[in-house]
Amino acid sequence: MIKKEKITDKKRALLNATLTLVNDHGFHDAPMSKIAKLAGVAPATIYLYFENKQDLINNLYLEVKASFSDCAFKGYDNTMPVKKGFEIIWYNIADYKLNLVNEAAFLSQCDNTPMIDEEIRKEGLKHLQPLLDLWDQGKKEGIIKPLSIFVLYAYTIYPLTFLMAMQQRNLYTLNTKVLDETFQAAWDAIKL
Known part of the structure; x- marks a missing residue:
């Protein structure tokens, strides 16, 4: 149960970081490295939840x-x-x-x-x-x-x-x- 909460928190952190960076700098100036840094996770963590940046953006779009x-x-x-x-x-x-x-x-x-x-x-x-x-x-x-x-x-x-x-x-x-x-x-x- 604790492990699932952590996964959800990291995914949420990645989505929130993407939202912030895209709003502040646009889609192209929101690289995966900056997203990971703002989310407070290792860059490789992104790929546990999303195939690539396109998948991350598409998921965020549908959620919003x-x-x-x-x-x-x-x-x-x-x-x-x-x-x-x-x-x-x-x-x-x-x-x-x-x-x-x-x-x-x-x-x-x-x-x-x-x-x-x-x-x-x-x-x-x-x-x-x-x-x-x-x-x-x-x-x-x-x-x-x-x-x-x-x-x-x-x-x-x-x-x-x-x-x-x-x-x-x-x-x-x-x-x-x-x-x-x-x-x-x-x-x-x-x-x-």
Whole structure:
């Protein structure tokens, strides 16, 4: 039992170190040696848990994507009216991005890099399935514009990433009023 806890701690330390280094220096300036050093393990230890750096990055991506979806769909029920369901999901995502800044920054980097394998990216997209289903329901009911999921995401969720980045740089402040206005703008962008 003690041995298993140590293994989990080392794996967790490696994932946390990777998250930190990628956020601070980018994917290419986060070599395995630095990851191991920051995690406080021998470099060879990485290979007990991951095949290579690509496997480590892909695993971290899927783990962070899973935590993102756990937060995004908290309190959501697929029997809710489309707008109410979208509102809950949208505010949950905003909460995630405001409170789990490192994880949100990592996911943002993942959106803009070829480092994530396409197969893994598609697997990560499955974590958003309740939102995609909600949008499909909204299209069928004539509530949401018949646009691709990528356009819907670009107009509703991606602006949050931009605003969070501006807040991190102290160029903008996201308060309740701004979040409410931003949600309304997102909804207005996709509703029929």
